[in-house]
Amino acid sequence: MKRDKIRTGTVLRLLAFAVLLAFLLAPDRFAGLLTPLTNNGAPAIYNQGTLLDLTLSHLFTVGLSTVAAAIVAIGLAIFVTRPAGAEFLALSRAIVNIGQTFPPVAVLALSVPIMGFGEGPTRMALFLYGLLPIFENTLVGLSTLPPAVVETASAMGMTGRQRLLKVELPLAMPLIVEGIRLSTVIGLATATIGSTVAAKGLGEVIVAGLLSNNLAFIVQGGVITGVLAVLISDGFEALAHRMAKRRGASSEARQSDPDGQGSSA
Amino acid sequence: MIELSHLTKVYGDTAVVNDVNMEIEAGTITVIVGTSGSGKSTLLRMVNRLVEPTEGRVFLEGNDVSTMPPHELRRSIGYAIQNHGLFPHWTVARNIATVPMLLGWDRRKVDARVEELMELFQLDHAQFANRYPHELSGGQQQRVGVARAMAAKPALLLMDEPFGALDPIIRSKAQTDLKAIQRRTGTTILLVTHDMAEAVHLGDRIAVMDGGLLKQYAPAADILARPADAFVDDLIGSADRPFRYLTLGRVRAAVEPGVAEGAPLAADASLYEGLGELLWSGRDAAPVIDDAGAPLGRVSLVGIAERAARPK
Ligand SMILES: Nc1ncnc2c1ncn2[C@@H]1O[C@H](COP(=O)(O)OP(=O)(O)OP(=O)(O)O)[C@@H](O)[C@H]1O
Ligand SMILES: [Mg+2]
Numbered sequence: 413m414k415r416d417k418i419r420t421g422t423v424l425r426l427l428a429f430a431v432l433l434a435f436l437l438a439p440d441r442f443a444g445l446l447t448p449l450t451n452n453g454a455p456a457i458y459n460q461g462t463l464l465d466l467t468l469s470h471l472f473t474v475g476l477s478t479v480a481a482a483i484v485a486i487g488l489a490i491f492v493t494r495p496a497g498a499e500f501l502a503l504s505r506a507i508v509n510i511g512q513t514f515p516p517v518a519v520l521a522l523s524v525p526i527m528g529f530g531e532g533p534t535r536m537a538l539f540l541y542g543l544l545p546i547f548e549n550t551l552v553g554l555s556t557l558p559p560a561v562v563e564t565a566s567a568m569g570m571t572g573r574q575r576l577l578k579v580e581l582p583l584a585m586p587l588i589v590e591g592i593r594l595s596t597v598i599g600l601a602t603a604t605i606g607s608t609v610a611a612k613g614l615g616e617v618i619v620a621g622l623l624s625n626n627l628a629f630i631v632q633g634g635v636i637t638g639v640l641a642v643l644i645s646d647g648f649e650a651l652a653h654r655m656a657k658r659r660g661a662s663s664e665a666r667q668s669d670p671d672g673q674g675s676s677a
Numbered sequence: 678m679i680e681l682s683h684l685t686k687v688y689g690d691t692a693v694v695n696d697v698n699m700e701i702e703a704g705t706i707t708v709i710v711g712t713s714g715s716g717k718s719t720l721l722r723m724v725n726r727l728v729e730p731t732e733g734r735v736f737l738e739g740n741d742v743s744t745m746p747p748h749e750l751r752r753s754i755g756y757a758i759q760n761h762g763l764f765p766h767w768t769v770a771r772n773i774a775t776v777p778m779l780l781g782w783d784r785r786k787v788d789a790r791v792e793e794l795m796e797l798f799q800l801d802h803a804q805f806a807n808r809y810p811h812e813l814s815g816g817q818q819q820r821v822g823v824a825r826a827m828a829a830k831p832a833l834l835l836m837d838e839p840f841g842a843l844d845p846i847i848r849s850k851a852q853t854d855l856k857a858i859q860r861r862t863g864t865t866i867l868l869v870t871h872d873m874a875e876a877v878h879l880g881d882r883i884a885v886m887d888g889g890l891l892k893q894y895a896p897a898a899d900i901l902a903r904p905a906d907a908f909v910d911d912l913i914g915s916a917d918r919p920f921r922y923l924t925l926g927r928v929r930a931a932v933e934p935g936v937a938e939g940a941p942l943a944a945d946a947s948l949y950e951g952l953g954e955l956l957w958s959g960r961d962a963a964p965v966i967d968d969a970g971a972p973l974g975r976v977s978l979v980g981i982a983e984r985a986a987r988p989k
Contacts, residue, residue, distance in 0.1 A: 564762030567727055568775050568825075569752030582766050659765040659809055 425646060432639050436464045439632075449628040456628045458617045467636060470613035473606065474599040477535045481542030482592055489550035490576065508547045511540040516602050520609050534606030534613070541602055542595035549591030553584025586656040593648030600641045604633070678703035678865060679724065679833065684733035686719050694720050695889035696733070701882075703832070706859055706866040708880035710873060710912065715886040717869040721835050724867065725754045737833065752776055755834035755864075759841040761822030763810040769795075769821050770806040776829040794824040797858060816847040823855070827864065836868040840875065852878050873912055877901070877921050885909050898925050902988045919985035923949040926984050928965055928976050937962035937975040944973055952981045 435442055439457045446456040457463070488504050491497040519537035527533050557580060565575040581588075607615030614633050621629025679701040686694040694716040701707050709717045722728040724735050726747045735742045742750055755776075763772050770791050777787045795802045798820040810818055819839065826834055839855075840848045856879055859866055870876055876883050876897070883900045885892045885908070893905035901922045904910040913921065928951045929944040941964040942951050955963055955978050962977040 558762075558765075560758060560760045560762040561764060563727065564756065564758065565764070566747075567725060567751055567756040567762075569748045569750075569779050571748045574779070579764060579766075659811065 425643060428639055429643055432636065432643075435632075436467055436636070439463050446628040446632065449631060450626055454624065454626050454628075458620060458629050458632065460616070460620065461612075463617070463632070463636065466612060466614050466616060467640070469611075470600070470603055470615075470637070471640070473531055473534055473611065473613055474538060474596060474603050477538035478542050478592065478596050478599055480535075481539050481595055482546050484539075485543045485546035485591070486550050486588065489547050489554060490581075493551065493554045494572070504547070505551075508543050512544040514540065516541060516605055517608075520605065524609050529610040531606070531611045533609050534603060534611040537606070538599045538602055541598055545594035545598070546588070546591035549587045549594075550584060553587035554580055557583050583659075586652040589648055589652040589655065593645055593652070596648065597641050597645050600637055600644070604637060678738055679867070680736040680739075681720075681724075682734045682736065684720065684723060684735065685731050686716070686723060686728060687731040691889075692731075693889050694723070694730075697886075697889075697891045699884060699891065699894055701865065701867060703865050704863045705881040706856070706868060706879050707882045707884060708876040709867065709869045709884045709886060710871060710876040710880075711886035711892075712871060712912075716889040717871075717886055718837050720886070721837055721867060721869050724833075724835055725751050725756060752779055752829065753831055753833075755826035755829075755831040757822045757826040757834070757836045757839045759838040761810075761818050763818055763822060763825070765810055768807050768809060769800070769813070772810065772821055773825045773828050775825055776831075780829055782829075790828060794828060798824045798854075800824070815842055816844075816851070819843060819851065827858075827862070830862075832865060834864050834866045836866060838870055839868065841870075848875075849878075855879065873914065873917075874921065874924075877924055885912060898922070898988075901925070920949055920952075923947065923952060923981065923985050929973070931976045931980045931984055932965050932974045933977065933980055935962070935975045937964045937977075939963055941966045941972070942976060944968070948981050948984055951976055952978075952985075955981070 439462075443456040450456050458466075485508070488508070492501040492504050516537045519540060520533045523533035523536050527536065561579065561583070562575070565579040570578065603611075603613050604615030604618055606613050607619045614637050617629050617633030617636075621627065621631075621633060679699075681697055681699040681701075684694060684697045685692055693714075697720060699707075709720060711717050719728055723730050724737075724742070726742060729743075737750075737754075764775070767775075770788075773791045773794055774787045777790055782790070791806070792802050795805065800817060800820060805813070805817070810821070813821065819842065823836075823839060826836070840851050843851060852875060855866075858864075868879060877900075880897050882895060883897050884894045885900065885905075887908050893900060893909050895903075895905075900909065901913060901918055904913060924947050926948040927944065928942050928946045928948060931948060931951070932944065937960065939958060939960055940954075942954060944965050944967050946954075951963070955961070955976075961979075962975045965973045965976050967973055
């Protein structure tokens with residue numbers, strides 16, 4: 413029965429992906445569906461650039477910022493969990509938290525004078541936003557490892573570096589992936605506001621819809637972003653789940669989450 | 678081969694290990710026994726520098742361990758603990774291969790060693806090599822833990838309550854197996870337990886610790902016969918003492934000429950087992966045979982009882 417449920421989920425995801433792809437490659441074929449949402453003969457499909465291009469730019473901006481955030485956040489979390497960096501733990505937590513409490517619009521407004529219009533400010537905002545979930549998750553992952561396992565790693569004669577690379581990071585990986593997933597999902601949504609400072613992305617479609625009062629634009633921009641977020645999030649979740657399961661941690665670390673759909677933030 | 682000299686560890690203002698001096702002979706099993714919190718684990722962990730002594734030194738083959746790089750020192754010393762500390766993301770084979778891989782052995786040599794050890798510890802290679810630790814029973818995990826500790830053929834093996842989590846039957850088998858393996862490999866073992874029976878069963882010498890102090894360090898028979906003070910006496914348990922003492926002797930030593938009725942006893946069985954068999958079968962004496970089944974004579978209740986009395 414459980415297997416059936418998983419299959420249905422996979423089929424639905426594949427279907428969503430196929431429809432999304434078809435829509436991006438040939439949006440005009442779907443125009444009929446969206447026309448009822450327009451008025452005064454306005455176009456049903458966004459026409460200031462191809463949707464495929466915008467989607468790819470959107471993904472690229474999010475991907476780039478998240479990768480940068482992951483490198484910095486994981487690096488920082490590793491540093492503050494080493495004996496040498498322990499005293500910076502509180503400080504780095506504070507800094508990363510500030511990054512998160514800054515409203516994205518404020519980051520955009522503040523960085524435009526410095527970086528000018530375009531992708532720069534958006535990437536900066538997404539980067540700052542991506543730091544916290546990855547940092548916190550990596551920190552939890554690295555500091556809640558079973559003490560007996562970490563100690564035996566040393567007792568077997570691993571150097572600090574070997575212990576980190578061979579034992580600590582692999583064991584913390586499901587949580588780290590979970591952090592990256594959160595950052596990516598937040599980033600996909602937040603990136604839409606980047607269009608207000610002329611970053612290329614799906615926000616452009618939504619903003620155009622708002623300005624010209626075209627509901628069809630708003631819907632297509634929103635739905636593409638939403639479907640992308642769900643698919644990517646599911647992908648990360650499946651990855652984290654598989655890593656945790658292989659070493660039998662699924663039952664302990666992720667409590668009663670039979671379908672792997674839980675939202676462990 | 679191991680010398681502990683004035684070894685002391687102070688936490689806060691308590692010396693949890695207090696000026697301990699010990700010399701441990703190569704190729705023997707030394708058991709450190711004592712109540713909880715007496716400093717046994719701390720003492721053990723100073724040998725491979727998981728804990729750095731406040732004072733005193735540890736010498737291995739005459740070399741001061743504080744002068745060796747910790748990771749190199751630890752690769753040369755096996756270490757096994759109660760909750761085994763197996764790496765959950767590695768298979769059984771990869772776990773056992775940990776130290777050989779760190780030492781950079783070549784692939785084929787590592788694989789051969791893993792197979793050899795799995796056979797030694799009665800873990801079927803085809804069945805278990807590719808399993809993850811959570812797919813094993815507690816007893817199997819424990820054997821993998823000990824196999825991993827012995828993988829690079831360390832001359833010295835440190836064990837901290839290695840059998841603590843096992844049920845009594847598996848535990849007793851694990852002890853017997855360990856002793857047999859140790860006799861075959863000649864590994865020096867330093868083992869911590871708070872079980873006096875385990876100490877007597879395994880230990881060539883026993884070190885009794887209390888409140889950070891080494892109370893007595895002597896062969897098992899001496900500890901039983903001549904406890905140094907009331908604490909050691911207590912730890913042995915006065916009611917159990919004669920029986921513990923009998924576990925140390927072999928039936929062979931109590932053989933007398935003559936014949937007896939009933940099932941024979943093996944000459945290598947312990948006097949404790951011999952006594953149990955005589956009492957349960959309601960006999961005063963039983964025949965004794967050697968490994969090949971040849972009769973050696975007989976053993977009697979009186980003969981065993983004499984050997985359970987406090988030595989003069
Ligand atoms: N890192 C530490 N910091 C402070 N105190 C410690 C530390 N490690 C051990 N102790 C203390 O040292 C004492 C001895 O601890 P140890 O672990 O050596 O005891 P043990 O004899 O192995 O006990 P058990 O049989 O319960 O394992 C205990 O009182 C313990 O609380
Ligand atoms: Mg202990």
